[in-house]
Amino acid sequence: MSFAITTEGLVKVFRNRWSGKEVRAVDGISLQVERGATFGLLGPNGAGKTTFVKMLLSCAHPTAGRAMVFDRDSREPEARRPIGYLPENHRFPTYLTGESMLDFYGALSGMEAASRRKRIPELLAIVGLAEWGKVRLGKYSKGMLQRVGLAQALMHAPSLLVLDEPSDGVDPIGRRQIRDILHTLEQQGVTIFLNSHLLAEVELFCRDVAIIHRGRVALEGKVKDLTTGSGYRIEAEHVPERLEQELRQKAVAVAPRNGNVEFLFGSREAANQAVDQLRAEHCEIETVARTTSTLEDVFVRTINE
Amino acid sequence: MNSRSLLVTGALVRDTFREAFARKIFWGFFGCSTALILFFVFILKIDIVQGAIATVSLFGKSSRGEDVQRLVHQVHGAIAAFLFTAGMFLAVFASAGLIPSVFEPGRIELLLSKPVARHHILLGRYIGNVLVIAANIFYLVFAVWIIFGIKTGVWTYGFLWASVLTIFIFSVLLTVVVLIGVLWESAVVATMVTFGIMLVSPILAQKPLLERLLTSETSRNVVRAFYYALPKAFDVGRISRSLVLGEPVTSWMPLWSSAIFGVVVLAGGLYAFSKRNY
Numbered sequence: 001m002s003f004a005i006t007t008e009g010l011v012k013v014f015r016n017r018w019s020g021k022e023v024r025a026v027d028g029i030s031l032q033v034e035r036g037a038t039f040g041l042l043g044p045n046g047a048g049k050t051t052f053v054k055m056l057l058s059c060a061h062p063t064a065g066r067a068m069v070f071d072r073d074s075r076e077p078e079a080r081r082p083i084g085y086l087p088e089n090h091r092f093p094t095y096l097t098g099e100s101m102l103d104f105y106g107a108l109s110g111m112e113a114a115s116r117r118k119r120i121p122e123l124l125a126i127v128g129l130a131e132w133g134k135v136r137l138g139k140y141s142k143g144m145l146q147r148v149g150l151a152q153a154l155m156h157a158p159s160l161l162v163l164d165e166p167s168d169g170v171d172p173i174g175r176r177q178i179r180d181i182l183h184t185l186e187q188q189g190v191t192i193f194l195n196s197h198l199l200a201e202v203e204l205f206c207r208d209v210a211i212i213h214r215g216r217v218a219l220e221g222k223v224k225d226l227t228t229g230s231g232y233r234i235e236a237e238h239v240p241e242r243l244e245q246e247l248r249q250k251a252v253a254v255a256p257r258n259g260n261v262e263f264l265f266g267s268r269e270a271a272n273q274a275v276d277q278l279r280a281e282h283c284e285i286e287t288v289a290r291t292t293s294t295l296e297d298v299f300v301r302t303i304n305e
Numbered sequence: 306m307n308s309r310s311l312l313v314t315g316a317l318v319r320d321t322f323r324e325a326f327a328r329k330i331f332w333g334f335f336g337c338s339t340a341l342i343l344f345f346v347f348i349l350k351i352d353i354v355q356g357a358i359a360t361v362s363l364f365g366k367s368s369r370g371e372d373v374q375r376l377v378h379q380v381h382g383a384i385a386a387f388l389f390t391a392g393m394f395l396a397v398f399a400s401a402g403l404i405p406s407v408f409e410p411g412r413i414e415l416l417l418s419k420p421v422a423r424h425h426i427l428l429g430r431y432i433g434n435v436l437v438i439a440a441n442i443f444y445l446v447f448a449v450w451i452i453f454g455i456k457t458g459v460w461t462y463g464f465l466w467a468s469v470l471t472i473f474i475f476s477v478l479l480t481v482v483v484l485i486g487v488l489w490e491s492a493v494v495a496t497m498v499t500f501g502i503m504l505v506s507p508i509l510a511q512k513p514l515l516e517r518l519l520t521s522e523t524s525r526n527v528v529r530a531f532y533y534a535l536p537k538a539f540d541v542g543r544i545s546r547s548l549v550l551g552e553p554v555t556s557w558m559p560l561w562s563s564a565i566f567g568v569v570v571l572a573g574g575l576y577a578f579s580k581r582n583y
């Protein structure tokens with residue numbers, strides 16, 4: 001299996017220059033995002049999502065661990081060539097027009113002038129701003145800036161799209177338009193990594209999701225498995241590594257929880273087998289519960305626990 | 306440098322020019338330079354009789370004749386002095402924001418997400434900033450040089466060297482803006498520190514006098530340390546004046562020691578930028 005994103009024990013500690021006080025923004029995140037996946041990164045404010053994304057893009061340097069993009073260390077400039085990025089709270093230079101902005105960022109991505117000239121009108125048309133190319137960005141509304149920002153991220157036809165709150169400030173029609181663009185890209189095999197507060201949006205669009213809380217992965221799995229139909233949650237203590245790996249194959253999601261391990265199973269049979277295996281290994285079972293939930297339920301429960 | 310590097314550098318330089326245009330920096334300088342050039346074209350009238358100036362007319366008033374060579378040297382010297390003093394202050398003041406603006410949240414992340422090394426981004430911006438100012442200085446100096454050359458027949462190449470030295474000292478001072486901009490991300494702090502260095506330059510240029518006035522050896526050593534460590538804008542101005550007037554340059558030390566300062570400070574800025582989290 002090849003991965004678009006791989007992180008291993010990624011840690012980021014911010015240290016105050018004067019007081020020496022430390023903040024552990026990211027605390028050992030290990031994640032794998034498959035090529036062609038649509039992956040949603042969720043978490044409450046201050047969970048470490050943005051810091052995690054910034055380390056992927058080398059805007060922030062990891063204190064420990066490493067991040068790989070298509071098997072290249074994210075610190076190498078070349079690792080960023082296949083990435084298209086739309087940051088949250090972006091600030092595009094307002095002296096640029098839509099066209100000159102796309103031209104500038106396209107050139108930084110290594111696109112030749114002829115390719116940029118061809119690509120710019122195409123992209124402006126795709127994001128519904130064909131008539132606005134020659135207008136300064138200072139005149140754009142928030143939703144328009146978001147759409148031209150998406151065009152910027154798509155300029156060099158990236159294989160990995162990292163979007164931080166892409167629908168922020170966009171009206172429902174624009175939001176739908178963005179979702180349609182992302183669906184088209186998904187069909188083309190582009191890996192989409194979405195960092196969003198909008199749970200409904202993630203639930204609608206993403207196939208895989210990770211919930212980050214206090215700098216750690218609190219839950220990870222397929223959205224479909226986490227949210228639809230009934231499932232079974234088993235929390236156990238003292239689970240041997242070998243058994244955890246074995247159960248991981250059968251579980252729809254696995255997450256560490258207060259020193260225990262939580263497994264989510266899609267069927268009663270799978271849950272019963274897991275209970276048998278855990279007991280056979282003398283593991284202490286803390287919880288066995290049935291689950292039926294939306295992504296919001298999953299999110300709230302994960303954060304509250 | 307490969308073609309992709311050139312492509313990126315070109316984009317960064319173009320972007321700096323666009324920002325300078327938008328901030329009216331470029332046009333402000335261009336307007337001032339054009340006003341001065343027009344002044345020399347239309348207001349200053351020089352009548353030359355057998356290689357010597359018969360009359361110099363300014364706003365319709367005539368003054369006594371001067372030696373052509375001397376007049377040209379005086380005007381060139383005055384412009385060179387203006388560029389080294391007021392011009393330099395204006396250049397630093399006007400362009401100091403072009404470097405820290407890159408570090409604005411929401412803008413820097415986008416730049417860093419591109420497949421470009423951090424030092425390349427900062428150097429591209431630095432080069433763009435130097436070229437914005439260089440374009441204006443060359444425009445003024447070349448135009449004045451050509452006007453006086455045509456009106457008087459005197460072509461003094463030292464004046465052209467003065468423009469090169471002005472750009473050189475600006476590029477050295479801009480390294481301070483780069484370093485402070487990276488560390489504090491503030492155009493105000495960057496401008497203040499750079500102005501401080503410019504203001505202290507004529508004082509430190511009086512090193513021999515200061516050494517005589519100071520009684521303690523420690524104080525003298527402090528003055529020497531500052532003199533040799535900091536860029537010597539004032540002394541480079543003197544070199545420029547000597548070149549304009551066609552006089553011999555007694556020491557090139559201010560030039561190379563300022564260059565060393567610039568290289569060290571720029572390297573410091575690039576290093577700090579490579580280590581920062583955004």
